[in-house]
Amino acid sequence: MAGNWKMYKTPQETATFFERFTPLAQGWEKCDIAFFPPAIDIPEAVAATRGTNIGIGGQNIYWSKEGAFTGEISADMLVAAGATWVLIGHSERRHVVASETDADVLKKTQAALSAGLKPIVCVGEKLDEHKAGKTNEVLVKQFAAGVAGLTEEQFKEVVIAYEPVWAIGTGQTATPEIAAGAHRLIRQEAEKRFGSDAAQQLRILYGGSVKPDNIQGLMKEDQLDGTLVGGASLDPDSFIKIVHGA
DSSP: OEEEOOSOOOHHHHHHHHHHHHHHHTTOOSSOEEEEOOGGGHHHHHHHHTTSSEEEEESOOBSSSSSSOTTOOBHHHHHHTTOOEEEESOHHIIIIISOOOHHHHHHHHHHHHHHTOEEEEEEOOOHHHHHTTOHHHHHHHHHHHHTTTSOHHHHTTOEEEEOOGGGSSSSOOOOHHHHHHHHHHHHHHHHHHHOHHHHHHOEEEEOSSOOTTTHHHHHTSTTOOOBEESGGGSSHHHHHHHHHHO
């Protein structure tokens, strides 16, 4: 169960969040919990969750170890800050702030794995693609160009998040059946490239307006292995309800 904070919270607000959330999650071992705060908040988040079962990750990395790349952060920098996870290819990186390509996603995923980070690789279709019935086509293309280039050993460390762009922050949620269908397709593509065992072990998260009141319906689908939560992860009480509901 992952929470993407996007561009919200200062370091002080991060500390306050975990003062409230950490006791709520204490002893909870039924699932992995990870948060993805803004980069400036990572040291505070790592310090606040030390000794717990809560992981902290970055929202993005660049694939080079260092260089003249103003505004970017390397995988090694995230590791040095205490992060263990990283988001790769979030739809807002692909379509809003950076125009990231599938080739970029592959290079970033490889860089994350080389540094020892656990990547959550995001895939998903836009509204016009969804309406045109191109969901499967988009997902196959994104998997082929952004994930299939990994080695079998690398793929074992990857988590995939299906996030239909039309359902992110819009209040619209893919029905459990739509989500399960997309997850099933992704797992089939994984099986074609990496084999049956790897496909079955692959964790696929759903992201798109996940809330406490829809989590149980989503997680009843056996294809869904967790969720990538946006706005509802900013409030400790809301997110713990999602964790427990799953």
